[in-house]
Amino acid sequence: MDHVIEIKGLRKVYRDFWYRPKVIAIDRLDMEVKKGEIFGFLGPNGSGKTTALKLMLGLIFPTSGKIRILGKVPTDVRIKEQIGYMPEESYLYGFLNADETLDFYGKLNGIPRARRKERIEKVLDIVGLKHARKRRLSDYSKGMSRRISLAQVLLKDPDLVLLDEPTIGLDPVVSREVKDVILGLKSEGKTVVLSSHLLSEVQTVCDKIAILCEGKLIKEGNVDELLTVNGETEIVASGLKQEDISRIKDVISSSGGKFISSGHPKETLEGLFIKSIKEKQESKSN
Amino acid sequence: MRKIGFSVIYFVLVSVIFILNYTFEHTAMVSYSFWNITRAVLLIFAVIVFPLLNRRIYSIAVTVLKEELRKKTLYVIFIFVALLVSLIHVFGKIAPANQHVFVGEMGLSGITLFGLLFGVFMSSTAMYKEMEKKTVYVLLSYPVSRQEIVMGKFIGNMISILLFSFLLSLIFVVSLLVRFGPINSVIVYSCFALMLEFVVIVAIATTTSTMLSSTSNIVFVIIIFLLGHMTEKITHIASRLEAQRLKEAAEVFVRVLPDFKRFEFKDALSLGTVIEPSVIIASLSYALFYSAVALIIGMLIFRRREVDRL
Numbered sequence: 001m002d003h004v005i006e007i008k009g010l011r012k013v014y015r016d017f018w019y020r021p022k023v024i025a026i027d028r029l030d031m032e033v034k035k036g037e038i039f040g041f042l043g044p045n046g047s048g049k050t051t052a053l054k055l056m057l058g059l060i061f062p063t064s065g066k067i068r069i070l071g072k073v074p075t076d077v078r079i080k081e082q083i084g085y086m087p088e089e090s091y092l093y094g095f096l097n098a099d100e101t102l103d104f105y106g107k108l109n110g111i112p113r114a115r116r117k118e119r120i121e122k123v124l125d126i127v128g129l130k131h132a133r134k135r136r137l138s139d140y141s142k143g144m145s146r147r148i149s150l151a152q153v154l155l156k157d158p159d160l161v162l163l164d165e166p167t168i169g170l171d172p173v174v175s176r177e178v179k180d181v182i183l184g185l186k187s188e189g190k191t192v193v194l195s196s197h198l199l200s201e202v203q204t205v206c207d208k209i210a211i212l213c214e215g216k217l218i219k220e221g222n223v224d225e226l227l228t229v230n231g232e233t234e235i236v237a238s239g240l241k242q243e244d245i246s247r248i249k250d251v252i253s254s255s256g257g258k259f260i261s262s263g264h265p266k267e268t269l270e271g272l273f274i275k276s277i278k279e280k281q282e283s284k285s286n
Numbered sequence: 287m288r289k290i291g292f293s294v295i296y297f298v299l300v301s302v303i304f305i306l307n308y309t310f311e312h313t314a315m316v317s318y319s320f321w322n323i324t325r326a327v328l329l330i331f332a333v334i335v336f337p338l339l340n341r342r343i344y345s346i347a348v349t350v351l352k353e354e355l356r357k358k359t360l361y362v363i364f365i366f367v368a369l370l371v372s373l374i375h376v377f378g379k380i381a382p383a384n385q386h387v388f389v390g391e392m393g394l395s396g397i398t399l400f401g402l403l404f405g406v407f408m409s410s411t412a413m414y415k416e417m418e419k420k421t422v423y424v425l426l427s428y429p430v431s432r433q434e435i436v437m438g439k440f441i442g443n444m445i446s447i448l449l450f451s452f453l454l455s456l457i458f459v460v461s462l463l464v465r466f467g468p469i470n471s472v473i474v475y476s477c478f479a480l481m482l483e484f485v486v487i488v489a490i491a492t493t494t495s496t497m498l499s500s501t502s503n504i505v506f507v508i509i510i511f512l513l514g515h516m517t518e519k520i521t522h523i524a525s526r527l528e529a530q531r532l533k534e535a536a537e538v539f540v541r542v543l544p545d546f547k548r549f550e551f552k553d554a555l556s557l558g559t560v561i562e563p564s565v566i567i568a569s570l571s572y573a574l575f576y577s578a579v580a581l582i583i584g585m586l587i588f589r590r591r592e593v594d595r596l
Contacts, residue, residue: 014595057427060592077429085427091420093349095356107345108428152424162427 003068004160004191005033005056010065012051012215025051027215029065033193033208035159038186040206040223041195048215049195050088053162056193057085070160081109084153088165090145094138098129098148101137105152123154126181143174150181161185163194167201172273179205200270203227236265292340293433293585299332300578307575319564326567329574334441342430343438350442354408364450367400371458375465386466387556390473393458394480394552401451401484402511408446409491410503412439413584417593418500426593433585440492440581447484455481472555475566479549482573486544487511489577493584496591514546544576 012026026048033039041049054060055067058074070079092101099120106116124130127147132140137148146169153161166182167175182205185192196202202209203223211219219226235248249259267275303325310321337343354360374393375385413436416422425435455477462469491507498506513520517540524536548569554561 054423054594057423059423059426060594061590077431080427080429083427085424087420087423089420091424093353093421095353096349100352104345104349105424105428108342108425108430110341110429149424 002034003032004035004037004070005031005039005193006066006068007031007052008066010052010055010067011063012048012055012060013063024215026055026062029212029215029217031210031217031220033191035191036186036189037208038182038192038194038206040202040209041193041212042197042199042202042209043195043212044197046214047212049197049212050164051215052212053085053164053193053195056162057083081156082159084156084158084161086146086149086153086161086163086166088168090137090140090149092137092145092149092152095136097136098124098133098151101148102151102155106155109156111155119155119157123151126154127151128177142169143171146170146174146178150178154181159190161190161192163192165196165198166194167196167198172270173277175201176270176274200268232260291433292337292343292431292437293582293589296332296336296433296437296578296585297582299336300575300582303328303332303575322564322567322571326571326574329571329578333574333578334444337437337441340434340437342434343441346425346430346435346438347442347445350412350439351445354443354446360404360450363400363403364454367396368454368457371396371454372461374458375461384556386470389462389466390470390476390555391552393462394473394476397451397454397458397477397480398483400454401447401480402487402508404450405443405447405484405487406491406504406507406511409440409443409488410495410498410507411500412443412492413495413588414498414500414503414596415495417591417596422593432588432591436492436496436585436588437581440489440577440584443488443492444485447488448481451477451481451484470555470558472551472559472561475561476551476555478566479551479569482569483546483549486546486573486576486580489580489584490544493580493587496584496588499596510544511546514544515550517543517545517547545572548572 008030010026010029011024013021014023014025016022029048029052041052043049051060055062056069056074058076061075067074070082072079093104096104102120102123103116106119111119124133127150129144129147129151132144137145140148146166150166153163161182163182167178170178179201182192182194186205186207192205194202194206206223208222209220209226210217240248245262252259306328307321307325310316316324338347371393374396375389377389377392413422416425416435416439422435426432430438459469459474459477462473487507490510491503494503494506520536520540520543524533524540527533527536551561553559
């Protein structure tokens with residue numbers, strides 16, 4: 001099976017009490033996601049990203065069109081063992097603690113007791129919640145809630161992971177950790193579909209993107225291809241002097257090209273923040 | 287199990303019991319007492335044991351039970367009612383001539399109040415709260431069917447209410463034994479019948495919570511509770527109607543309503559008549575069968591419910 005997700009002519013219309021069309025949330029969406037890809041849904045608020053994920057999970061039903069997830073319809077419960085879903089907020093039971101939460105979802109997924117125990121230890125370690133495993137989720141901070149939500153996804157060891165705004169509301173360090181987990185899933189050959197309106201996040205982790213606006217697909221393709229500015233070449237070099245740069249400019253103009261700019265590349269603010277925090281933590285531990 | 291689906295087997299089991307019941311009640315193939323007991327056993331298996339054999343339903347039910355057991359307000363209400371029913375004999379002095387009956391009725395009313403409050407408020411929000419808090423989103427991303435979620439919620443809530451009403455009944459009966467010595471068996475039967483009534487309330491509330499908001503559902507279930515206790519009066523009024531169509535409609539309405547009079551033995555308590563165990567067994571079958579039908583409707587509604595539309 002090459003395509004993990006196949007969507008054809010998908011349409012979702014929300015109706016009012018009198019069954020009159022109220023909102024067209026998704027309008028004739030066609031898309032395919034291949035195995036092992038990290039696919040990003042981009043779009044402003046209310047563009048239909050979350051609705052598309054809900055349709056893929058069978059939480060709501062399409063007005064028309066077809067959806068096949070892992071070769072089956074989304075309402076087929078048999079495929080759910082292989083799907084992990086992290087909603088935009090932690091929609092877990094506040095009266096349970098982390099251990100009980102993971103044990104409950106592990107049981108629902110049919111993971112045998114011994115393996116469940118082993119997996120719970122592993123995922124709590126990955127998300128860094130071992131110290132708070134006996135605390136009720138209602139007492140968790142936003143960051144911790146996102147981590148436990150991610151933990152229930154990892155617990156299943158799913159083939160397909162659906163993430164709705166996975167880093168929204170998180171500080172840059174936790175956000176980076178979540179992105180690392182997503183990249184880790186890719187290296188394990190898992191397929192990841194994430195919806196986000198944080199463009200840098202999508203650019204960092206996604207192979208392919210689809211841009212939605214008012215329920216319509218307005219752009220789709222490979223991230224590298226879409227972002228490549230054709231007709232321009234970027235050279236990054238180190239150890240050059242000012243006269244070397246002048247010589248390069250001469251070479252460019254003698255070759256018929258046009259020199260546009262030169263300067264020192266800048267680190268991202270996210271990178272700087274994480275580096276500073278890590279340095280501080282390391283100096284504290286030393 | 288996965289290929290056929292829980293709800294299909296559940297529906298078949300309940301239908302088979304219904305057909306057998308219809309056959310045996312209209313023929314003399316087996317004796318009434320034999321079928322009365324067999325029917326109750328079959329219904330206990332179909333409505334309670336069979337769902338609990340499903341590990342997903344069991345897990346959801348256990349989680350619901352944990353949720354209820356961790357609610358502090360529940361314990362406050364429970365302690366208040368427990369004190370009320372254990373000290374109810376103090377009020378017996380108001381009616382010195384008929385202390386047993388008065389105290390019995392008061393205690394049973396206390397348990398009914400607790401069961402109604404607990405059952406209505408707990409179950410009326412069962413499915414709606416899952417949708418409102420969106421916990422159902424994560425639940426449905428697991429290999430659990432919508433029907434299993436409804437059933438898990440019902441079983442969990444049913445066990446919670448049975449547990450607390452059993453404890454209340456025990457406190458009540460023991461306090462009567464301590465105060466008056468041997469007590470009328472009708473009181474014990476009434477306590478059991480009340481527990482059956484709570485099961486029906488939980489089933490109705492769970493079903494309607496798949497489509498109604500929490501507040502509307504609480505009002506709806508309380509109305510059903512009141513009407514269910516007035517079936518005899520409604521039938522009486524219907525019999526006096528002149529318009530045939532209206533009469534028929536009223537009869538259908540009464541048939542659809544849960545007949546809570548089946549779980550009420552106040553007359554037997556005040557008249558001092560004996561209740562046969564077969565009556566209680568028949569009430570058990572009625573409660574389980576009514577609950578099963580209500581839940582099948584709930585499962586059908588929730589099967590196509592868009593969980594993001596409240």
